[in-house]
Amino acid sequence: MTRPMMAHRGRAFEELFARLEAGLRDVLLTARPVYISTSSASGLMEGAIRNAPAGAVLALVNGAFSSRFAKIAKACARDVDVFEVPWGETFDLEAVDRRLGSRRYAAVTVVHSETSTGVLTDVRTVTELAHKHDALCIIDSVTGVAGAELRFDEWKLDFVLTGSQKALALPPGLAFGVASSEFLRRARDVSDRGLYFDVVEFEEFAAKNQTPATPALSLLYALDAQLADVLREGIERRWERHAAMRDATAAWLKRAVTRVDLEIDILAPEESRSPTITTVTLPENVKSADVVKAVERRGFVIGAGYGKLKDTTIRIGHMGDHTLETLRPCLAECEDALRDVGGIKW
Numbered sequence: 128m129t130r131p132m133m134a135h136r137g138r139a140f141e142e143l144f145a146r147l148e149a150g151l152r153d154v155l156l157t158a159r160p161v162y163i164s165t166s167s168a169s170g171l172m173e174g175a176i177r178n179a180p181a182g183a184v185l186a187l188v189n190g191a192f193s194s195r196f197a198k199i200a201k202a203c204a205r206d207v208d209v210f211e212v213p214w215g216e217t218f219d220l221e222a223v224d225r226r227l228g229s230r231r232y233a234a235v236t237v238v239h240s241e242t243s244t245g246v247l248t249d250v251r252t253v254t255e256l257a258h259k260h261d262a263l264c265i266i267d268s269v270t271g272v273a274g275a276e277l278r279f280d281e282w283k284l285d286f287v288l289t290g291s292q293k294a295l296a297l298p299p300g301l302a303f304g305v306a307s308s309e310f311l312r313r314a315r316d317v318s319d320r321g322l323y324f325d326v327v328e329f330e331e332f333a334a335k336n337q338t339p340a341t342p343a344l345s346l347l348y349a350l351d352a353q354l355a356d357v358l359r360e361g362i363e364r365r366w367e368r369h370a371a372m373r374d375a376t377a378a379w380l381k382r383a384v385t386r387v388d389l390e391i392d393i394l395a396p397e398e399s400r401s402p403t404i405t406t407v408t409l410p411e412n413v414k415s416a417d418v419v420k421a422v423e424r425r426g427f428v429i430g431a432g433y434g435k436l437k438d439t440t441i442r443i444g445h446m447g448d449h450t451l452e453t454l455r456p457c458l459a460e461c462e463d464a465l466r467d468v469g470g471i472k473w
C-alpha cells in the first residue's frame with residue numbers, strides 16, 4: 128500500500144485492473160465482470176437498490192444488517208414490505224414463497240451471513256423463489272464471500288455485494304459487486320438509478336479495465352497481494368477452512384454446555400450457522416461489554432453483540448486470514464474470561 132500512485136487512465140493501471148478482475152471472478156465464481164467500488168459495502172447496498180427494477184421490494188429481515196437493507200431501500204424511496212423473523216432465526220422458505228406470491232415484487236433483499244446473529248441463509252433457494260415470482264434477488268454477502276460457499280453463475284444469482292474488510296481480510300474502503308446480465312439489462316430501464324453506483328457505468332468501464340471514478344489505488348495494491356494469497360489457497364479450500372473454524376467454535380461451546388449447567392449457547396440453529404462468525408448468547412447476569420473487556424485484557428479482540436443483541440451476546444469472528452491455530456488460543460482466553468466475569472465454571 129506504500130507503493131507510489133499511478134495514473135488511473137494509464138496502461139499500468141489497466142493491467143492491474145485486469146489482474147484484480149480475474150482474481151475476483153475466481154472468488155465469486157463468475158464469468159461476469161466484478162465491479163470495484165471505492166466505498167464501504169453499504170455503498171453497493173444502496174447501489175443495488177437504486178439499480179433494481181422499478182416496483183415493490185420485499186426485504187427479508189433476520190438481524191441488524193438485513194434490517195438495515197430494508198432501511199436503505201426505504202431511504203431510496205422504494206415501496207418496501209418487510210418479512211421479518213426473530214433475530215437469530217432463519218427463514219421458512221415455504222413462507223417466503225407464499226409471501227412472494229401475495230403481491231408483485233420487483234426485487235428481494237437478503238443477507239447471506241447475518242453478521243449480527245451468525246445465521247447463514249440459503250441464498251441460492253431464495254433466489255430460485257424470487258425468480259419463480261419474476262423478482263430479482265439482491266444478496267448482501269459481506270461476511271459470506273471468501274468465507275462461505277457462493278457460486279454466482281452456477282446458482283444463477285442476480286446481484287451479490289461484499290466489502291473488503293470482512294472475510295477478504297483487507298483494510299476497509301472497497302466494495303465488490305457482481306450483476307447478472309439480466310440484472311444489468313433491467314437496470315438500463317431504471318431512469319433514476321444515480322451515477323456513482325450505476326451498474327451500467329461500472330460495466331462499461333470494466334470492459335476498458337477501468338473504474339468510472341478515481342479508485343482508492345492503495346487499497347487496490349493491497350487487494351492485488353491478498354487475491355494472490357486467496358487463490359493460492361483456492362476458494363474451496365478457503366470455504367473449508369472457515370467451516371472448520373465454525374465447527375471448532377461450536378465444539379468448544381458444546382463442551383462447556385454439557386459439562387456444566389450453563390445458560391450459554393450459540394444463537395443460530397445448528398443447520399444454518401455462518402462459517403465466518405459465531406454469536407453466543409450469554410447468561411442473564413453476564414454483560415457482553417465485561418466479557419469483551421476481559422478477553423481484550425487477555426490479548427484478543429472479540430465483538431460485543433450488535434443492534435438489539437448488543438448486551439446479551441458476544442460475537443467471535445473467525446474469518447479472513449484466521450486459522451484453527453490462531454482461533455484456538457482465542458477460544459481458550461474467551462473461556463478464561465467467561466469464567467472470570469460470569470463465575471462460570473467450565
Ligand SMILES: *Cc1c(COP(=O)(O)O)cnc(C)c1O
Nearest residue numbers: 167168169192242267269270290
Ligand atoms: C459489515 C457489514 C455491512 C456493512 O458494511 P460497511 O462496509 O460498514 O458498509 C453490511 N452487511 C453485512 C452483513 C456486514 O457484515
